[in-house]
Structure formats: C-alpha cells, structure tokens
Amino acid sequence: MIKSRTRIIDLLKMQAGITVxxxxxxxxxxxxxxxxxxxxxxGSTIHNVQIVCDMAVFTEEQLRPLLPEPVSVLKESxxxxxxxxxx
Numbered sequence: 001m002i003k004s005r006t007r008i009i010d011l012l013k014m015q016a017g018i019t020v021x022x023x024x025x026x027x028x029x030x031x032x033x034x035x036x037x038x039x040x041x042x043g044s045t046i047h048n049v050q051i052v053c054d055m056a057v058f059t060e061e062q063l064r065p066l067l068p069e070p071v072s073v074l075k076e077s078x079x080x081x082x083x084x085x086x087x
Contacts, residue, residue, distance in 0.1 A: 009044040026066050
C-alpha cells in the first residue's frame with residue numbers, strides 16, 4: 001500500500017520499478033488513439049514526469065478532467081502606474 005505522496009524531485013533520484021504516488025498538475029498531453037503521454041509537474045522541480053497511458057485502458061473522456069484548460073490572453077495596451085517609469 002502506498003502511504004504518502006512522493007515529490008517529483010525525489011522520484012527522479014529513485015530506481016525504476018518502485019510503486020509511488022505523485023500528485024501535481026498536467027503541463028501537457030500529447031499522443032494518438034493508441035497511447036497518450038502526459039507531462040506531470042508538482043512544483044518541486046522544473047522537470048516533469050512523463051506518464052504513459054494505454055488508450056485501450058483509458059478513454060479520452062476519463063483523461064479530459066485531468067487536462068489544463070486552454071487559455072488565450074490578449075493585452076492591447078499597457079500603461080505603468082502613476083509615478084512609475086516616467087519618461
């Protein structure tokens with residue numbers, strides 16, 4: 001039984017084949033109809049852990065809640081606060 005969360009920074013120092021529990025947020029997901037690659041980060045390091053999902057076991061609908069929402073931001077103009085950065 002897994003007792004506690006393993007931070008990714010610690011996981012990257014461990015040997016392969018150990019069962020661990022990691023928690024974090026999904027940075028990216030890519031793949032095709034057969035396999036999905038999910039990059040997971042927990043903030044303990046700049047490096048991600050890649051999770052490989054067999055799409056014969058998981059459906060796209062099961063993975064969708066894990067994925068980040070796409071966001072677009074458009075800033076048309078910028079002005080400094082009064083008294084700062086005057087020219």
